[in-house]
Amino acid sequence: MASSQPTAATQSAPAPRSRVGERRKFLSAPAIVFLIAVTQVPFAMTIWYSFTNWNLLRPASTGFLGWDRMWRNFSRILSNPDFWTILWNTLFLTGSVVVLSFVFGMMFALLLNRPFPGRAIARTMLISPFLVMPVAAAIVWKFLLLDPSNGLSAWVFRSVLGIQSVYLVEVAPMLSIIGIVSWQWIPFVMLILLAGLQSLPEEIVEAAQLDGAGPLRMFVNITLPHLRRFIEIALLLEVIFVLSIFGQIFVVTSGGPGIRTTNLPYQIFLEAFSSFNIGRASAYGIFAIILANIAMILFLQVVRRHRLEGTS
Amino acid sequence: MIRSPVLRWTLNVVTLLLAFVMIFPVLWMVLTSFKTETMAIAFPPRLFFTPTFENWVQAVFNGPLLEFMGNTALITVGSTLLALLLGVPAAYAMAFYRTDRSDGSMLWMMSTRMLPPAGVIVPLFVLFRNFNLLDTHLGLIIVFAGMNLPLVVWMVTGFMEDLPFALIEAARLDGANLWQEFSAVLLPLLGPGLAATSLLALIFTWNEFFFAVNLTTRDASPLSVYVSTFKSAYGDLFLAKMSAAATAAVLPVMIAGWVAQRHLVTGLTMGAVK
Numbered sequence: 001m002a003s004s005q006p007t008a009a010t011q012s013a014p015a016p017r018s019r020v021g022e023r024r025k026f027l028s029a030p031a032i033v034f035l036i037a038v039t040q041v042p043f044a045m046t047i048w049y050s051f052t053n054w055n056l057l058r059p060a061s062t063g064f065l066g067w068d069r070m071w072r073n074f075s076r077i078l079s080n081p082d083f084w085t086i087l088w089n090t091l092f093l094t095g096s097v098v099v100l101s102f103v104f105g106m107m108f109a110l111l112l113n114r115p116f117p118g119r120a121i122a123r124t125m126l127i128s129p130f131l132v133m134p135v136a137a138a139i140v141w142k143f144l145l146l147d148p149s150n151g152l153s154a155w156v157f158r159s160v161l162g163i164q165s166v167y168l169v170e171v172a173p174m175l176s177i178i179g180i181v182s183w184q185w186i187p188f189v190m191l192i193l194l195a196g197l198q199s200l201p202e203e204i205v206e207a208a209q210l211d212g213a214g215p216l217r218m219f220v221n222i223t224l225p226h227l228r229r230f231i232e233i234a235l236l237l238e239v240i241f242v243l244s245i246f247g248q249i250f251v252v253t254s255g256g257p258g259i260r261t262t263n264l265p266y267q268i269f270l271e272a273f274s275s276f277n278i279g280r281a282s283a284y285g286i287f288a289i290i291l292a293n294i295a296m297i298l299f300l301q302v303v304r305r306h307r308l309e310g311t312s
Numbered sequence: 313m314i315r316s317p318v319l320r321w322t323l324n325v326v327t328l329l330l331a332f333v334m335i336f337p338v339l340w341m342v343l344t345s346f347k348t349e350t351m352a353i354a355f356p357p358r359l360f361f362t363p364t365f366e367n368w369v370q371a372v373f374n375g376p377l378l379e380f381m382g383n384t385a386l387i388t389v390g391s392t393l394l395a396l397l398l399g400v401p402a403a404y405a406m407a408f409y410r411t412d413r414s415d416g417s418m419l420w421m422m423s424t425r426m427l428p429p430a431g432v433i434v435p436l437f438v439l440f441r442n443f444n445l446l447d448t449h450l451g452l453i454i455v456f457a458g459m460n461l462p463l464v465v466w467m468v469t470g471f472m473e474d475l476p477f478a479l480i481e482a483a484r485l486d487g488a489n490l491w492q493e494f495s496a497v498l499l500p501l502l503g504p505g506l507a508a509t510s511l512l513a514l515i516f517t518w519n520e521f522f523f524a525v526n527l528t529t530r531d532a533s534p535l536s537v538y539v540s541t542f543k544s545a546y547g548d549l550f551l552a553k554m555s556a557a558a559t560a561a562v563l564p565v566m567i568a569g570w571v572a573q574r575h576l577v578t579g580l581t582m583g584a585v586k
Binding site (some may be wrong): 024025026027028030031032034035037038039040041042043045046049108111112114116117118119121122123124125126127128129130131132133134135136137138139140141142143144145149150152154155159183186187188191192194195196230233234237240243244246247250251252254264265268269272273278281282284285286288289291292295296299300302303304306307 | 320323324326327328330331332334335337338340341344352353355356357398399401402404405406408409410411414415417419421422423424426427428429430431432433434435436437438439454455457458461462465490515518519521522525526535536539540542543551554555558561562565566568569570573576577580581584585
């Protein structure tokens, strides 16, 4: 595994330092310029806009707030109790999905990490939820499964449990969103942990078995330490992407009731495309970027550490 | 590892059962798409029934599904090609002409993929408005190419580094120029890798919703936007048609994912896990 990492592979090939190389290393320039244009330029503009009072509904309001009032968008947001609810929603949603998908993802990965008839088909079935278009997953859950009169849950409540049908989206909106998103992200964690389990060298497992290690000690002392990097990568990537969950909320609850399922991306969507408040939406965007960057910096550290290990 | 055959078989059955539970919502959606509308809301829900293709005919020929699918196809293919066009040369430089800055550039590219879409949607909207890109295919092609470019660079760099450098040296001794070296030596060997990379880019692009819904209104909207419009459907008689449309939207990517299974992990972690 580690030996096929980029750095390791190139070091075995002699780096050609010819004049050809001097020119060809610039083949990466178009990609870098393009990425700067579509990601860094908008990022810089977000920062700039967050210090303006620009509102598309008030064409005159395009300007910088002024040095004395430049933080107004931020102070308005921070002094709004809704912001803290939205921030909590974002963190609670992400945290719950990460925990649930880790528990079930680990379970599925362990179950799949044994040869048995039907393993390939089980694996294929288990990864499928991740491939479902998020908005399609959302309408399927909302209308076909959870709908209180026509959904399958109505049958479960009335015929199986023998109680009144309950509309879970109404009773527990946040938990419904967490459930749907977790259903989609369990396979993601499972796939990465399975790759980790399958890279565990056979000799180590056999040696530990010879030493008389039971399944539990084996898992805690051998499997888990080996999986550490895979767990870190899976969970940090998941945090980054689940922080940006939007489609499921848009379809299932529209952020409601009230703001009970509004997360940062949904709030930014409302500020920008319902209130047309470019300045305020950008200031919210800065908070979204800060959150994602915390996870991203940790992730890049893991990747860098792993690449350094790969060269040794 | 587990010696008792009873325990082993119990675990096998449990695994298959859990796998069935996980994929059940998808199966239920496909099943519902072949019901009549009245059958779709029947209580108790029917598992066995005479399938009808009425909803599919309705959804495909009487609805706007094909238009949206055409948009999705155009945007997906266009953005994947653009990402390959920019990303493969970059990967070539990263794999064979490393400099002190290559590692930093690679990590920086990866970091751009992790920028939250909500953090840049406002300026993108403004830029699109100024450049007349709102509700155009070209606009989404540019954004999605940017989204997939880091993936392409990371994956293709990995595939190139797995190739023996001696092959390239041999081609150079024969006097091959850059294009000959690429088209005659690298491309045939990279074929499967490029295919896997393209499939993964296709999956991400096809399913994307946030940029799509905010940067298009109707003419260039992809399938994901169309599927989301069912959220405000009223009345009881749309479940089967909705299921047909959703199945049509989900199935191509699901098949692509099954085909690219082996590369899924590499793609999802951008090469951090192989």
